[in-house]
Amino acid sequence: MRVIVEKTPEAASQRAARYVASLVREKPICVLGLATGGTPLKLYGELIRMHQEEGLDFSRTTSFNLDEYVGLPPTHEQSYRYFMQHNLFDKINIDVRNTHVPDGRALDFDKYCEHYEQMIVDNGGIDLQILGIGTDGHIAFNEPGSSLGSRTRLKTLAPETVKDNARFFGGEKLVPRLAVTMGVGTILESKKCALLAFGENKAEAIALAVEGPVTAQVTASALQMHREVHVFLDEGSAAHLARREYYDEVEKAHQMLETGKLSWTDD
Numbered sequence: 001m002r003v004i005v006e007k008t009p010e011a012a013s014q015r016a017a018r019y020v021a022s023l024v025r026e027k028p029i030c031v032l033g034l035a036t037g038g039t040p041l042k043l044y045g046e047l048i049r050m051h052q053e054e055g056l057d058f059s060r061t062t063s064f065n066l067d068e069y070v071g072l073p074p075t076h077e078q079s080y081r082y083f084m085q086h087n088l089f090d091k092i093n094i095d096v097r098n099t100h101v102p103d104g105r106a107l108d109f110d111k112y113c114e115h116y117e118q119m120i121v122d123n124g125g126i127d128l129q130i131l132g133i134g135t136d137g138h139i140a141f142n143e144p145g146s147s148l149g150s151r152t153r154l155k156t157l158a159p160e161t162v163k164d165n166a167r168f169f170g171g172e173k174l175v176p177r178l179a180v181t182m183g184v185g186t187i188l189e190s191k192k193c194a195l196l197a198f199g200e201n202k203a204e205a206i207a208l209a210v211e212g213p214v215t216a217q218v219t220a221s222a223l224q225m226h227r228e229v230h231v232f233l234d235e236g237s238a239a240h241l242a243r244r245e246y247y248d249e250v251e252k253a254h255q256m257l258e259t260g261k262l263s264w265t266d267d
């Protein structure tokens with residue numbers, strides 16, 4: 001895992017956006033895995049800016065979203081399809097036919113989830129999966145206890161997640177209790193992952209995910225098994241990391257390599 005800590009959510013989001021943009025530039029026919037929630041909003045804002053001001057081209061990009069609430073139509077303001085259209089797809093030149101958000105109203109979920117997995121495979125797999133993290137350490141809607149080998153399926157939201165998301169629905173009672181979500185196993189098959197987290201309320205989840213044991217009780221910890229994960233944090237979300245100084249050293253070393261400077265001393 002490469003842990004990158006920036007001073008602010010804005011700076012970390014810009015850094016993450018540069019990481020996404022470099023993939024889109026290098027491999028225009030790429031497959032992005034996308035996430036919802038408050039965390040990736042600044043990243044999406046930066047990608048929109050790069051599209052508008054720097055000509056970042058998404059015309060040949062395909063996308064797959066992590067999850068969707070069961071029962072919400074795409075027109076519902078809290079559905080993840082609505083979120084994606086409003087916060088990204090409508091503002092860049094991605095072909096909407098190449099964007100995929102799980103259907104929360106599928107009649108046969110078993111069949112539908114298998115189909116979603118197959119579509120990912122048919123498109124060559126996900127090149128880069130963007131992820132947020134729940135305060136209970138979940139990725140997508142893989143709540144504590146989710147199998148680390150799980151595939152796209154229905155999942156019941158944990159009480160903590162219902163509480164966290166109540167702010168969007170105007171009360172806990174109105175939050176859907178079920179979601180269709182990519183599994184941890186599905187996510188681990190992405191070629192690269194970018195995990196973003198901001199604010200002190202994510203600090204405990206991040207410490208467990210990055211430095212704790214790999215456990216189904218903190219599904220983000222499964223990313224320790226992945227071959228290429230970048231973790232983009234602000235100071236708040238990095239506050240409980242025990243090895244923070246080391247991550248800063250690693251960043252310095254990367255910068256030196258990038259600028260061709262190979263000596264640790266000043267001269």
Ligand code: GLP
Nearest residue numbers: 035037038039132133134140141
């Ligand atoms: C939901 C989503 C996750 C997201 C999490 C955190 O549970 N299913 O994909 O990472 O919320 O949301 P936020 O970024 O708003 O804190």
